[in-house]
Amino acid sequence: MPSMVQTNAPQSVAIIRTRAEALIEECRRYPEPAPGHPTAYCVPPHKAVTTTRRQQLTEERRLLERRLAPCTNRKHVEGVVSALLACFDIGQGPSDEAIDWLDGQYAMAVEGLPFWAIRSKAERFRSGETILPWNRRFRPTTAEFRAEIRAGVNDDVAVTIWLDRMLGAGVAHVPTEEEQAKVTAAAASWLNRGGEAEAGRPHSSPEALAAAREDAVHEMGAQFREVAVRSLVQLAARIKTKAPAQRERTA
Structure with missing residues (x-):
């Protein structure tokens, strides 16, 4: 497995996410929900995760966890927010006290989100190329700012969920529709006593x-x-x- 260097650059995020998605694409039909256990998943024996693949998936999961870690430096977030809001100030603009208050409100709205996502989505608002619709005549609200950032990390969250399911999946034989139909028919015949007795085992x-x-x-x-x-x-x-x-x- 090639070495991987963790960075905060959005380009590296896309590269590593693509690699994780490629791993999942190989087993896109798996894991499947375990019968009778809505929160558990299983794979057939021929799709069981090998030791090498488990190490590979675990490494990808570790990198995703680091990438999705929330930003802990509020000053960095306020700096990004201040630069973004400055693009929408016309004329004299708000007072210093109002600017500080706005910066704090926007920083509070994006608490728990990774810094690289906050920075990259702020750039999208400046360029007008947002993922979600937004009225460009006004500065984005705190809710719009957070929703845009969340939309930008949804792919990473989805891949993380798939990795968790794959790593935690048990190995079990999932019956096909044909096998399920045979079992259902045999059970109905036994319950109704309508079929012939099994050889050597009369009803x-x-x-x-x-x-x-x-x-x-x-x-x-x-x-x-x-x-x-x-x-x-x-x-x-x-x-x-x-x-x-x-x-x-x-x-």
């Missing part, structure tokens, strides 16, 4: 089943009585043995 009538259950209950009751009587006999013998000694101590 039992409801009366025979009821009689077998009754016999089993009687047998279990006899076994219980036998054990209970034996225990009572042993208890009586111990009491009879200890009784003389007890009378001597009391006398």
